[in-house]
Amino acid sequence: MVTGPPAADQAADQAAAAATTAYPAAAATPDPELPMLTVADLGILRAVDATPEGVVVTITPTYSGCPAMAEIGADIRSRLQRAGYRDVEIRLQLAPAWSSDWITGEGQRKLAAAGIAPPSAAPRRRGPVPLTLGHPPSPGCPRCGSPRTRRTAEFGATACKSLHRCEECGEPFEAVKPL
């Protein structure tokens, strides 16, 4: 004699419950290279789909060679497993390519609070990418707020950052590159 709901309904209920708890569990995972940001802040978490069989998490790389993708996937998996989801599948999605514009407002505030200038708006283009030979724009100083800064290097300690110096307070700082 079956007393509970049919198995199919039970599975659907579990999936619905998973949808409400799996997303926050995955979204709270910190980025290994910018640990003040979560993967949701960074805009690389594309989807969390809970099914009766488990959870499918879709993430997108910031740069082609981003060495942190393996760690990010492993961290999301372990967080979801601790939250009770045994079967976790991590999928990559390449298109559309990640843009620094996808960093959330909250993410931008966290970057600035950590002394890293948030990215300016990513260039939107139609047709060939224009060559830039002159001095590139440099964001305002995240420490003193002065707009008088200059870029000292277009590549930094990680693929997503450039190096700058403030002419006002003299402090060097990092910025997330517009991409």
Added chain:
Amino acid sequence: MSTDHDSPYDLLGDDHDDGHRWAFGTGFTDPLEGIDTAVPAGVDRAALARYCLALGDDALIYSHRLQQWVTRMPELEEETAIANIALDLLGQARMLLARAGGILGRTEDQLAFFRDAGDFRNVRLAEHDDRDFAELVGRLLIFSAWRLALFEALEASPDPVLAAIAAKGAKELAYHRDYAARWVVRLGDGTPLSHRRMQDALAAIWPLAGELFQPDADARAAMPPAAVAPAAEPAAAVDAVIDTVLAAGGLDRPGAAPLAGAVGRAGRDGVHTEAMGDILAELQSLARAHPDATW
């Protein structure tokens, strides 16, 4: 694994029980994990695989050459720049080799570590051994200007995987090209010594540039029809960019003739310069000495 990683390096200390090969290989993730890799109907699978392999080999060999510069750069800022550019190209290489390998039934590791020089299809420009910083930035200008124009056209490729790889890579290549262009201008417009060395560097690299614009039969499978992407023939666009940079740096366009191939065959046909053997010896020896090693 039960903990988060504050640093990417923490994961190195974790126990792996699934064949991860941190010391040389890339067995830890599939760069196309979970992506729909079905080849669309009407696309020539064999030609697409050969074309992705060629573009992947360009990036793999070029990245290796740049990695050899790390710790030898004149300033810390250039050190990080070259390491980052090498990393971007390695990432592009992994995805392209995985795309080719998926069609050919081989893994990216098998393609990177267990092919001989004659099976590599990279252009010879990628394997050039830069003798000084001027050659490094001059070669990078030509390579990245060409590759960027190519990737812009490939964004409309009938193969959605290649189109996605190209769209992502184009953003990175725009940074590489600007970096190289600024240095070429700076050296060309600098002191008489830096000007002379930049001009000499261009003369040394120029013969290798001609190969980039040779017709490639495999490209037909990967490129969109000409009506979709007018830039499918990138030579004119690349020339315009390079001429702009040379003019800004007060440099002359070298007149050197393209380097001849062997009986008309060149890098894309598996015919390489002498340097290729040394590159592969360094790149592959560890993996070949311990083909089943795991860490």
